Amino acid sequence: MVSFDVQRIREDFPILKSKVNGYPLVFLDNGATSQKPRQVIDGIKYFYENINANPMRSIHHLAEKATEAYVEAREKAAKFINASPEEIVFVKNTTEAINLVSFALPFKHGERVATTYLEHHSNILPWLKLKENGLNVDFVDIDENFDLDIDYYKEMPAETKLVTVAHESNVTGTVNDVKKICSLAHSSDTLCLVDAAQSAPHIKIDVKDMGADFLAFSGHKMLGPLGIGVLYINKNVAPKLRTFMTGGEMIKSVKINKVEYADMPSFFEAGTQNVEGAYGLGLAIDYLNNIGLNNIESYEKGLMAHLYQASKTINGIDVYSGRSKKNGAIFAFNSKTLHPHDIAYLLDKKGIAIRSGFHCAQPFIEDKLHLEGAARASMYFYNTKEEMDSFVNGLKEIQVEYG
């Protein structure tokens, strides 16, 4: 794509033509989930009208087509992050991916996991739960600009088995230097898991260059359907893992006395999978590739620069995003006088959709921001500068009327 034609792109997203409370929809809750282009919506319909069967099992014509579709989707997901297909496990979402690792990685009593203060609950709770089994959980701290204390990774406790970190914070949009963190982790023989739920939709990922042992992301935040996600597991790490769920299609042979499990990635895909979801995710990846992740990143950079400039004219708000070394397309803020839920409610009355609350990151919001919640506008490449202006003007009006 030579030039980035946002109006042309918006034509692909039927829902963006909606009106909400009499206003054109301004959808700024992309950190929660993205909208879907026609290509994905129509593709899922096509799947059920032309392909549907249970893949990897039966040998009839449709089963063959469904198997092809599933295999092809895995190849697309692998190429998307520069991995091999056998390193790609389809899961429900990032949460399931991280839970899978927490079950599959054999921890010994007294070993440690280093998570961080910037994490979503899904990268905190699976580890806290393992405290029951004697695992110690450390929280890497952040500075006043929400940048991680990189020095922590240089001198970790010797028992640290896994470092787990968000590529991008879902609250502040802070983009962490995960390549450096992975490299530091490896220099002390520690594995590294990267939560790419917020970054994969916006930033080109190369797991080989990054050096992650595990990387997780959700399809629905990057134009794909709900209920499909990806867990990348480095092929050198996979043999060390235990089963997560057991059942159909994840075995080679089942005898009452001896079970032989399948190789990766089937090893982690017990039961009939979300084939429709994988197929839809493949189409979403095609769409993103067609536009180009680099084009998306640079377009969003311009959008955010416009928003930060315009937001300076709003009185009575505190802004928490945009001050780290590298930042994504997230604008986190609070009104000095109104609760974040009220801000979200009043913006919705103007057709503007944002998120409010803890954002599933209670330790960060309470312990680090010292707040009871925050409001968040999260952008995607189909948002426009005009929408940024509507959002800023909407906030201004609310601050004047209610502030």
Added chain:
Amino acid sequence: MDEEKYYEFVDLYKNPDHKGKLKDFDFKTEEYSSSCGDVFTVYLKLENGKIKDATFEGNGCIISTISISKTCGDIIGKTPKEIQKMGLGEVKKIVGVDEISLSRIKCATIGLDTIKKALRNDSSE
């Protein structure tokens, strides 16, 4: 709930009735709203089997704050048994709105839920 009603509530929101801690209370409990992070504490004083005074502490959105504030006023003179029978219908009347959207029901009822929980906690002890 419409925007006008919201606007009407803003002043009360900034200075709600029944806010503060009771020095002398019989029941006290805390309740969380996990989605928005609100935490409220209620204090209840009972006399002759009826609520003599009710207050709350904590910060929330307009709906939760107005609701808990007005519910504290409403229950004075009622018995714990009468309060346990109250539900969303009563809360709507107390707040003075006909409709509350699905995603805001928890905001509307957190006050009543906390009060009921406080009364239950004591009777179970």
